[in-house]
Amino acid sequence: MFEHIGWIVEAKIKEGRREEFAAIVSEIVAETRKDGPVIVALNPGSLLASKMVKEGFGIAGNDLRIGAEIIHKAALSDEFSGASGKYFDNDIGAFGMLHADAQNAGTCQSVITAIEAALAKLKN
Template identity: 55%
Template structure:
């Protein structure tokens, strides 16, 4: 973290939190809000595909916690300081699958790719649902930054070097700052195709989306 701050230059602030622990996410939000009364852009970028221990002590799957629940809770806690003109950019993926509510809430175990794909559709669903609930802003946008980029997760998960990380970094900057995303709240952007697109059809089914949203809200309240 210190090395990254040094590379960025200037005077960046750094915060550290274990995003597999929702109480730590709450503490992170409190620390940020204690130091700032305005946050223009929030990018929920953390992601897990494989882990030595995928089931946490509370029974939840680490993929759903880090990829879906932690960004939801962090966003909710920081919304009071994000202006209506601000943006929340959520990392989705080309890998998406209908969400097993029992898996999301820790009652069922899934293989690595299944948990990852479901967690990514879940974050896409809550992006869409929260955008609908906040029509005046901030803008919430789900982005597939590009498949198989050269991240540690890709290297560990697939054993490949991956594509240039700048592909993903550039689209996140674009989503956070450019005019073409200003009116795109609730949208899903697929950087593999370079265009706005529909997510997995399950996200467009109102009953499935409502069930997933309720499970996310109930689980974050219980454990966060």
Template identity: 55%
Template sequence: MPKTILITGATDGIGLLTARMLAKDGHTLLLHGRSAEKLTAAVQSVSTSGAAPRTYRADLSQLEEVSALAGEITAGHERIDVLINNAGVLKTPQPRTAQGLDARFVVNTIAPYLLTRRLLPILPARGRVVNLSSAAQARVDVAALRGQRSLDHMAAYAQSKLAITIWTQEMARAQPDGPAFIAVNPGSLLASKMVREGFGMTGNDLSIGAEILCRAALSEEFAGATGRYFDNDAGGFARPDPAAGDAAHVAAVMAALGDLAGPVPEG
């Protein structure tokens, strides 16, 4: 049965290729991007594989735009079956947002947390939230997450990816009746813009990552995987960085995310 699937960061890289794969199977796609021009190009690319998708523009480094994005989506859709939080950043010329937060944490961790919480009312119990993690994970400097300390690009990226993995497992615990929350390392050093800019290399076949995202979104092998981390480098479910099992550390990360994302409006 066709699903309604929202993909953030869907204008290039793994997000765009995943959208094209899902469109071929007849799913209804909602594509998010930061650039209106890139969204137009993405629609043309995806539409060759299936029906034309709906598009939503927002800068995920600005949390007020994330809230507006969630409001626009909930106003236009009674149900979203799958949310793929794909958007991410490694290197950026402006590592600090206007609010003084680390842009890597905002885009990679806080924005998807806020978006997911706002969309929960239209995610069914059998729905799924697929979060892009990474093999690069590191214990979170909670002061840096809160904007009180600066980190270099790689440290911020690795910590942001453990942080999204942590909130994946914690949201799964808080929502035992569903939807399912799954963190996925799509594969290391794939041929994405992030890898080109961050490491100066072409990278591996992007389809490696897109195929696992499609599986995580739809296949039965992930139906009972809520709260788990899938490492595509290893080809199976795995344990994330040990800090994800440190109760005090997890509590500190979740407290910071709650403060930074703010309360979810009622109604």
């Protein structure tokens, strides 16, 4: 049923840094998973009607179904089948450009190191 998707991850990151983070992770994924499952960095939509938006911004937010629909589409449609390592921005309804840091091996390694350190803390 989910033949086109390996993981779908949404990271809550400072505004303006989301694309950078997604691009770095996407590049790593593209290089390490060429023959594996499709892994796409996905922004389901900004200011969706979550508790965080309501409490943090004091607004009702946009319909949560916006995010659910794009995640469903990413998991089941052929549109995403060749998109491994890319970043999909649902705010613009299209795949976005990779950030230059995504092509910087040192930056990519720093992200991997940080993720591994965070995982190690969770295991202890």
